[in-house]
Amino acid sequence: MEVAAATVGFISLGIQVVKPLLDFYSAYKSRENEVNATTKKLEDLLGVLEALNTHLANRKFRPDERHLLQRIERSIQYCGCCIRELEGESEKFKGESKVGIRAGARTAAHRVAYPFRQSTLQKLEEDIDEIFSQLSIVLQLLELDGISHVQDDVEDTKALLELVRADQVSSNIREWLKAPDVTSDYNKARVKGCPSTGLWFVKGLSFSAWLTNRHSFLWLNGFAGCGKSVLCSTAILYAYRHQRSNPRIGIAFFFFTFDDSSKKDASAMLRALVLQLSCQLKDNYGHLSRLHGSYRNATPPDQALFDCLRQLVRAFDDVYILIDALDESPRNTHREGVLQALTNLRAWMEPGLHILVTSRDETDIRDELDTEEHENIPLENESVDRDIAAFISKHLRDNRQLRTWENHFDYIETALTKRAKGVYGFQALTFF
Numbered sequence: 001m002e003v004a005a006a007t008v009g010f011i012s013l014g015i016q017v018v019k020p021l022l023d024f025y026s027a028y029k030s031r032e033n034e035v036n037a038t039t040k041k042l043e044d045l046l047g048v049l050e051a052l053n054t055h056l057a058n059r060k061f062r063p064d065e066r067h068l069l070q071r072i073e074r075s076i077q078y079c080g081c082c083i084r085e086l087e088g089e090s091e092k093f094k095g096e097s098k099v100g101i102r103a104g105a106r107t108a109a110h111r112v113a114y115p116f117r118q119s120t121l122q123k124l125e126e127d128i129d130e131i132f133s134q135l136s137i138v139l140q141l142l143e144l145d146g147i148s149h150v151q152d153d154v155e156d157t158k159a160l161l162e163l164v165r166a167d168q169v170s171s172n173i174r175e176w177l178k179a180p181d182v183t184s185d186y187n188k189a190r191v192k193g194c195p196s197t198g199l200w201f202v203k204g205l206s207f208s209a210w211l212t213n214r215h216s217f218l219w220l221n222g223f224a225g226c227g228k229s230v231l232c233s234t235a236i237l238y239a240y241r242h243q244r245s246n247p248r249i250g251i252a253f254f255f256f257t258f259d260d261s262s263k264k265d266a267s268a269m270l271r272a273l274v275l276q277l278s279c280q281l282k283d284n285y286g287h288l289s290r291l292h293g294s295y296r297n298a299t300p301p302d303q304a305l306f307d308c309l310r311q312l313v314r315a316f317d318d319v320y321i322l323i324d325a326l327d328e329s330p331r332n333t334h335r336e337g338v339l340q341a342l343t344n345l346r347a348w349m350e351p352g353l354h355i356l357v358t359s360r361d362e363t364d365i366r367d368e369l370d371t372e373e374h375e376n377i378p379l380e381n382e383s384v385d386r387d388i389a390a391f392i393s394k395h396l397r398d399n400r401q402l403r404t405w406e407n408h409f410d411y412i413e414t415a416l417t418k419r420a421k422g423v424y425g426f427q428a429l430t431f432f
Contacts (some may be wrong), residue, residue, distance in 0.1 A: 011049060014131070018045055025042060038128070041132065044132060052138060080277070163414070166179075173285075177275055180268050180272050189233035221365075253321070269323065274312065281316075317352055325359060
């Protein structure tokens with residue numbers, strides 16, 4: 001659900017009205033003591049308006065937040081009359097601003113038109129106070145709701161990792177299978193994000209279609225550093241939330257990693273997927289036990305892993321498999337086998353199998369994925385830029401070492417966002 005256009009319009013109008021008023025009164029701030037309080041209130045109100053504008057521009061409300069959305073819209077629209085009155089004041093002083101800001105205050109003639117009569121200031125401050133009171137409540141609601149989202153993310157992440165950790169599988173089988181640990185990669189990706197990271201994707205039509213369409217496939221592609229792993233971790237979390245509604249749904253994921261030799265090839269991917277899905281079935285991981293019985297003293301070959309994985313997929317109503325960073329599988333050694341493995345999975349045409357992959361847009365990957373038949377999403381868009389801006393803003397404010405720069409955060413955030421040019425990473429802050 002999105003905020004009504006009228007509500008967004010009131011916030012935008014408020015910013016347009018308050019800025020010229022603030023400019024006008026600020027010109028007299030050092031000369032006329034009676035306007036100092038009004039100027040400070042205008043500054044505070046502009047800050048709240050701009051904070052709300054940022055919140056609402058980057059936020060879509062879930063269906064279960066309908067009452068929160070309605071309360072926010074009522075509070076903002078309640079301010080409409082006061083904002084209109086401020087607009088009238090702003091229009092009244094526009095003529096004064098053109099000639100009076102620099103020179104007019106020095107002339108007796110301007111003193112005749114001087115607008116700071118007590119009644120004018122009193123009415124202006126009453127309107128400002130009313131708007132500020134209402135909008136501060138709205139901002140608190142949004143921030144508190146954001147905190148609850150963070151808490152939800154933390155709890156769901158814990159539950160997700162418990163689901164795929166496979167502690168219930170016997171230690172003998174786990175040691176024999178040697179499936180790479182995927183939880184560490186997931187945690188690293190989540191740490192790099194913000195609560196709002198990737199919401200444009202997981203709440204969009206493409207991801208919803210991937211969740212619900214039969215035999216669905218989705219490819220997210222972009223250049224190095226644009227946030228593919230962070231976005232993949234968000235997709236994993238939301239796939240898990242979808243999985244909670246039905247115990248007959250399985251979820252498994254894998255992160256290829258160029259600097260970890262255990263996470264580069266197709267066998268590593270298959271072993272991780274088999275282990276994760278095995279522990280989600282209520283059959284005492286029977287398929288995996290049978291695989292162990294056949295290859296007790298050896299690592300199972302890829303074909304045996306494929307056969308076991310297909311049996312596992314068929315044991316669920318739906319299975320969601322998410323694979324990150326295909327391009328980090330080395331091109332000249334393992335990548336061909338990885339791409340062939342994905343082609344084999346898709347060739348099963350299992351209606352309940354849903355696959356999502358991320359990678360750079362490289363020729364061999366594009367040719368193998370045959371994306372004309374399935375949707376691909378290039379990660380070069382305004383939504384990714386907003387994710388990067390939120391990331392920079394969060395780390396500026398969370399980093400204790402940067403607090404001495406607090407008065408310059410807005411400028412720094414703007415400069416870094418522009419310089420990032422779609423690159424999503426901590427390196428953007430290293431020059432501090």
